[in-house]
Amino acid sequence: MVHGIMEVVREVHEGVRWIIMGDDDSIFFVDNMVDILAQYDHTKHYYFGGHSEFILSNYWYSFNQAFGGAGIIMSYPLAKEFAKNVMSCLKRYAHLTSADRTTMNCIADIGVNLSPLQGIHQIDLRGDISGFLSYHPKSLLMSLHHFDMVDPIFPSMDRVKSVFHLQKVAKYDQSRMLQQTICHHRSKSWTFSVSWGYSAHIYEKIMPRSWIQRPIETFKTWQPSPNPPYYMFDVRSPSWDPCEAPHVFFFKSVKKTQRGEILTTYTRGWPRGIGACLSSGNFSAEYVSKIHVYSSTTKRIRVMFSMSNNFLSKPCVCITKLLTMYNIIYLKPINCLF
Secondary structure (H helix, E strand, O other): OHHHHHHHHHOOOOOOOEEEEOOOOOEEOHHHHHHHHOOOOOOOOOEEEOOOOEHHHHHHOOOOOOOHHHOEEEEHHHHHHHHHOHHHHHHHOOOOOOHHHHHHHHHHHHOOOOEEOOOEEOOOEEEOOHHHHOOEOOOOOOEEOOHHHEOOOOOOOOHHHHHHHHHHHHOOOHHHOOEEEEEEEOOOOEEEEEEOOOEEEEEOOOOOHHHHOOOEOOEEEOOOOOOOOOEOOOOEOOOOOOOOOOEEEEEEEEEEOOOOOEEEEEEEOOOOOOOOOHHHOOOOOOOOOEEEEEEOOOOHHHHHHHOOHHHHOOOOEEEEEEEOOOOEEEEEEEOOOO
16 A cells, blocks of 8 residues: 555656545445545645544554555645655654554554544444444545455345445435434334435334434444443444334335435335333334435535524424334434435
8 A cells, every 4th residue: 555655656647636445345435535624734744544433443553544445645745745755754663563444554654643433333233233234423434445354234135235335325315325313103102213225213202312323233343452442433232122123125116206305215124023112102113114214405515504593593303204004114314415
């Protein structure tokens, strides 16, 4: 990677603003990268990247290091400065065996430190990462690494089909990919959590947002770890309590409607089968087989820029329509950055 940056700079491309390096087993959401980087002055020195999700990886390498598999981003002026000093830097850090750590140290010697971006994901996790993807932070999704090291992210699909299925919805709107929206159906005391383009969850109880925002620990640690904390984010354990365990639905299809909206459909992953939440009125969601979610065709980042502070202070609510006969819920969030 270190020599790769030097070779790119040596080519002297006209009009280059940013250099991005990443691994070939990663998925990159280029439209989102363009929108994020457009917010920064490319004539200044910037070093962007993501931490590892596994806390010990950051401890072993550095909490100031961008993990290169998911993508290292440098402004072009920084890359030029980096390339100019790279040979002396390689001699200085010849004892290091990690290209990512060498890159970090060489950039630090220039006087620049890491500016982490939440949408860059190393995915230093194992097993079923659906709990992680279903509770993504409010940040544009930029990359997903290590897809060959985790379970397929959609039921009844292998890894390759899962990637193509995710890319299918990304073609409609990258800016909403995995963006979590939480809203409530008060009459039934249900809470909805939608990870756009990936999953939708129904809780049979009005749940606080601070609790819903924490990923469910369906995944395992990247490496054996004797004691917590294991991750760089809060988690909650899977539960068999009918008031806490969600009904899980996965992305099935996407299309544009005649009204100019984007309709994403989510179908039930499996029967929950643990009964209803009695403490909130015994309104079971077991009969629901499908959820339709309507969203605007306006890119989410533009919606964010156009919102006033007064608008942002309004609660996110859902216009819902329950068709019991067809076991379908129609969901249209409002005031939700959706």
